[in-house]
Each structure stands twice: as C-alpha cells, then as structure tokens.
Amino acid sequence: LSEVYSSIEIMAPPEKVWAALTDPEQLASWWGSDDDYRTYNWRMELRPGTAWSCEARSASGHESTVGGTVIELDPPRTLAYTWNPSWESMPETTVRYTLTRTDRKGTLVEVHHTGFGPDHAQIAKGHEEGWRRVLGWLSKGVVSE
Amino acid sequence: MVTDVYHAVADPTRRALLDRLLNGEKAAQELADGFDMSRPAVSKHLRVLREADLVRETRKGRNRVYKLNPKPLREADEWLAQYRQFWQRNLSNLKRHVEGR
Numbered sequence: 001l002s003e004v005y006s007s008i009e010i011m012a013p014p015e016k017v018w019a020a021l022t023d024p025e026q027l028a029s030w031w032g033s034d035d036d037y038r039t040y041n042w043r044m045e046l047r048p049g050t051a052w053s054c055e056a057r058s059a060s061g062h063e064s065t066v067g068g069t070v071i072e073l074d075p076p077r078t079l080a081y082t083w084n085p086s087w088e089s090m091p092e093t094t095v096r097y098t099l100t101r102t103d104r105k106g107t108l109v110e111v112h113h114t115g116f117g118p119d120h121a122q123i124a125k126g127h128e129e130g131w132r133r134v135l136g137w138l139s140k141g142v143v144s145e
Numbered sequence: 146m147v148t149d150v151y152h153a154v155a156d157p158t159r160r161a162l163l164d165r166l167l168n169g170e171k172a173a174q175e176l177a178d179g180f181d182m183s184r185p186a187v188s189k190h191l192r193v194l195r196e197a198d199l200v201r202e203t204r205k206g207r208n209r210v211y212k213l214n215p216k217p218l219r220e221a222d223e224w225l226a227q228y229r230q231f232w233q234r235n236l237s238n239l240k241r242h243v244e245g246r
Contacts, residue, residue, distance in 0.1 A: 030242030
C-alpha cells in the first residue's frame with residue numbers, strides 16, 4: 001500500500017522530541033500555525049489501546065477533528081497511532097513516528113503515514129510495490145508533461 | 146478514479162504491461178509476447194488498465210494498439226502530495242518548537 005514519508009533532523013535529544021509529540025499542552029502549541037489552523041483539546045494517554053484526539057480550527061473558522069487509537073509506544077523511540085480525520089472520507093490510516101539519535105547530538109524524526117488506498121480489503125503488498133513504481137515513474141519524469 | 150489506479154497498479158502483470166508501454170505504443174500481440182499466460186488472460190489485465198484510464202486502445206488497420214495515458218497517475222500522486230506537504234510543514238513546526246525552548 002502507498003505511504004507518505006517525511007523526515008527532519010531536530011537538534012535536541014529524542015526525549016525532548018518525544019515529549020513534544022506526546023504532551024497535549026506542547027502539541028497544542030506547535031501543531032498548526034496561526035495562518036493555517038490551530039489545534040486544541042488534545043487528548044493523548046501514553047498507553048497502547050487508548051484513544052487520542054484533537055480538534056482544529058482553521059484560519060477561516062472551519063472546525064475539524066482527528067483522532068484514533070494509540071497502537072505502538074516505545075519511548076522515546078516509536079509512537080504509532082491510527083488516523084481518522086473528520087475532513088476526509090477515507091478508511092483509517094496509520095501514522096508512525098520513529099526517533100533516532102544522530103551523531104550530531106540531534107534526533108532524526110521520521111513519519112510514515114501508511115494505509116492510503118481504496119479500502120482495507122485491498123491493503124496488500126502489491127499496493128506498496130505499485131505505489132513505489134508510480135513514484136519512480138513520476139520522479140523519472142516519464143509521466144510528467 | 147484514484148481508487149481504480151491503485152487497484153490497477155497493485156498487480157505485477159499490469160505493472161509489467163505499463164512498463165512495456167513507457168517507451169511508446171505497442172500492438173496487442175507485441176504487448177502480450179513473453180508473458181507466461183494466455184492471450185485472454187493478458188486481455189483481462191489490459192481491460193483493467195483501460196478501465197482505470199491508464200491505457201488507451203486504438204485500432205490501426207487490423208491491429209489493436211495500446212498507449213499509456215499518464216494523467217490518472219498524476220492525479221493519484223496529487224492526492225498524496227497534499228499529505229506529504231502536511232507532514233513536512235508539521236515536522237518543521239515541531240523542529241521550531243523543540244529547538245526554540
């Protein structure tokens with residue numbers, strides 16, 4: 001199945017990044033921005049199987065929510081939860097953060113957002129391979145205008 | 146549309162067929178050559194690709210000719226591009242927050 005990957009190096013130890021990713025107070029202060037949307041009412045408990053959620057208000061006043069279930073927890077290395085946004089009618093996807101200490105005394109933060117596809121029944125290895133191929137084509141410019 | 150594209154590229158035979166069309170159009174016979182399956186089986190895969198609008202069929206004399214149509218691939222990628230942007234922005238915000246205190 002297809003996935004979205006993003007990463008960044010943060011010049012702080014993993015423990016500090018972990019706290020920012022899991023503490024509701026910190027989440028509300030960094031997740032979103034004034035010109036885009038703000039998040040509030042963050043609920044997150046550091047126990048697998050618990051529900052998490054937050055609400056968001058866009059700069060134009062539009063309200064939305066996103067939440068799911070915490071499915072993996074290994075502080076300060078791995079955090080994964082399911083992702084059910086109110087603004088999109090798609091099957092549940094999964095967000096997984098991986099924190100790795102770098103030799104520059106920083107933390108490499110990687111996000112894998114997986115599970116994008118037509119429906120759960122079709123979540124299969126073939127999709128992942130298929131999507132890699134599609135992205136390969138796109139990057140080679142083969143299918144660009 | 147995006148759903149059909151996902152389904153279409155999920156299958157290795159259909160990906161191989163698309164690979165063969167990357168360098169230009171091909172006649173049905175040429176396209177089916179070298180596949181370890183019957184012509185009807187290949188035709189079935191081609192139909193899935195046609196239904197996803199990834200492949201267009203034209204007639205040239207007595208031959209059916211297949212051509213790749215890249216547009217649905219771009220549309221599918223645009224859908225995911227929104228999420229890539231979202232996470233990139235979000236991680237930048239996280240970095241600013243963590244490094245700023």
